[in-house]
Amino acid sequence: MRRRGIDLRLWVPLGVLVLTIVACFVGPMLLGPEAGQQALGERLAPPAWLPGAIDGRPLGTDAFGRDMLTRTLEGGQVSLQVGFGAATGAVLVGMVLGLVAGYWGGWCDRVIMAGADIWLAFPFLVIALAAVAVVGSDIPVLIVLLTLGGWVLPTRVTRTIALRVRSEDYVVAAAGAGASDLYLVRRHVLPQVLPANLVVWSFTVGALVVIEGALSFLGLGVKPPTASWGNIIADGTPYLQTAWWIVAWPALMIVVTVICANALGNALRGRWNAGADVIDKEVVP
């Protein structure tokens, strides 16, 4: 791949995402457990630069006097775990299904693609709501549920690429020369499928962070007092008039995360269009 300085479109969103993850998982430890405790004497304190702010509560406090910085970072732990976890799950599931459908074809292909079509016609959030209401909503359940919410896109992408690669002359020739399916998939199909799915993964992270936010905003995500960006926002909504900061910080974090995830996806897509060609050239004699 050509080197031409630092590609800001790739590294800026990546850096912000990594920074967010590190801050969310390390930050609360540095701030100490005390900051996340309820302190009814310190309710609804504004951020540091407004009159009435309390020392050591730079982003203000919520209706229970908890430090907003700590709450926001803790909320990020849940939202990011669910978002990244489910996106990873969705891409893994999608890659397996897509390879099966695209590479082996036949009735597998028809069943999987029909399933994908039908699944897309479901209003996913409605299903998720009903499911969470019944099954409950700890983090593993949410990850599994949102994995179901995101599997169609990677499946379709993988299938298309696998279908294309399988009919390439060099793959047909290798198969004719006696190469096993497993070998062909590993050697020829995966190298093209993986970059594309990393792009899909990036976009899926953004989409699923939003869905997790919506679920917990509706009160159907993780149970309080465990924080999640969505339920902090829900808790803060009644105080919109007096304490906008309760809603503002988690909302900002969601938006930043989604923008960065989308930007990362776009940057990777731009980069790997070229990458795919390089791979092609290396494989074709």
Added chain:
Amino acid sequence: MTEGVVASVDPGATAPPSAGRGRRGRRARRLGAMTVRLLLTLLGLLTLLFFLVRLSGDPAGVLAGPSATPQQLEAVRAGLGLDEPLLAQYAAFLGDVVRLDFGTSVFSGESALGTALGALPATLVLLVTTMLVSVAVGIPCGVLLDRGGRVTRAVVGTSMTLAQAVPTFVLGILLIYLFAVRLGWLPAFGSGTAATLVMPTLALATFAIARTARMVAAELEQVEDQDFLRTAAAKGASTRRVLWRHALPNAFPAVAAALVVEISYLISGAVVVEVLFAYDGIGKELVDAIFARDYPVVQACVFVIGVFVVVVNVVGDGLLRALDPRIARARA
């Protein structure tokens, strides 16, 4: 031009007489396939729903109340058929669905399906206004995104990126803060009046506007290099006429198809928006029922939403096919 030349041209130009029958046969087959898909989709939805609801939680416990004796609980269970084997319950459930009998709301005692259907029109109003706004704003934005100058494109593009990144519920809260809390122009909650429709529509439409705009821009770029636009210009049509009469109509089918698929996303968004703005639609009914553990109403709501989405997909698809002469009048 001699008569001989005219007579000898292009044997393939005339449609074979059998074309009409073939077309009708194909249409019937398509309709059949669609119906099967519709039924499969609904069956999948209902099955999911049934097992989710029955496998966990105890509707009888909720119904009988915390102070019920074991005998009372048993009686309620038998009354609901919950003491039968799961498969028998499933069969009975499907039978009820076929008869459109979802039971009665645990709380109000009214028909669950009636409750769900009663909440549907308000949601339809919200969806229709959202669609209209997203098309009315999205198409011009898409045109600007494709045709605008460098600055216009950057501004519109950034707005669209932002519109796609801000979750509906965050945007809704932002709107409430701005228009209800700060400016006091619009009511923050409620339904029934035009004013209460404004913010839910805006919150819901923003994402759809961005999607529409991107679709339009992408399609325009695709259509861009097509010769028929040059032909139109060569006939003496103005740039504007070429865009609105030739380029956009050709970009429209793909955009409309995307909008039809979008309906299931929009419904999901509508649930959030209805709860946020206390707008009395089927989404709010569903969430209320979930919190109240009113399972008959939950099932009825999911069923109604599912049927609605599937019907929109099938009808929309058929409509688009009917409107596109390339498909509608295509010969085998």
Added chain:
Amino acid sequence: MTAALEIDDLWVEAGDPDDPLVLVRGVSLTVAAASVVGLVGESGSGKTVTCMASLGLAGRGVRITGGSVRAQGIELVGADERTLMRVRGGVVGTVFQDPLSSLNPLQRIGDQIAEAVMLHHGGRRRSHHARVVELLAKVGVPAPEQRARAYPHELSGGLRQRVAIAMALANDPALLVADEPTTALDVTVQAQVLDVIRSATRDEARSALIVTHDLGLVAEVADRVAVMYAGQIVEEGPVASVFQDPQHPYTRGLLASRPVLAAGRRRLGAMVGRPPLPGSWPAGCAFAPRCPVATGACGEAPPIRTSDQGWSRCWHPGSGETTATSRAEEGAA
């Protein structure tokens, strides 16, 4: 009498204005009243860009940087959109290469032709129905009443191109511009479409500029021919004299490389090398690297030599057919 089309020292470029890609370098060409001019050359020579840019139809990013284009005396370079709209379709009718993609797939062909009439005569599309049927009949579309209601995909390639010609003739323009009008068609249909073009020009005393790489087509319909190479016209003259006694070695190469049935057992003279792409045109005479008669002098821009009723741009004009052919064969072997 005003010429139908006068292109004078036209320069066209595309791409980044700071690092432009020059596509046309000072082309001058006149299509006299009631005459048909063929503009020939290999792909990439700039022949299509020349005529599309003249009408302002070359697309985004392609711009005219110098020269003038007058259609029936109306200046088109730098003209406002209103003038261009009046000229396009009204004074100049245009036919494109691919008749399928050049018709709007969503509109009935009758409506598309009616739009052409309406844009210049006002009224509603429906009110021009009679004219539409008349035009379709004129270009030899059978059953024009019914065909007017057809969509483009329901017609064969030949009929589509007839429709495209009917559309170009809708307002009885003084000039017909046709860009490779037969290239996308089956060989059997090409002759028929050619007949339509011939009757639209000869029989109605209409001028035409026909862009093509098909010398046979030029021989059949054109009065004069201009040969383009690397963004310049290298030879121009009456078809008969250019074909019989080509002055420029490139023209000789083109003529030698076309299969002539009557030419007996003579080997086909293939031209050496490929035409250079825009952006990599050699200095001096651009044809020199492929030229069988090139000398050191060809490193300088060649002078324009007039002969009979035409001219050529060469240091060694008319240096004999035998030399050229034998040298070309030598190179090809």
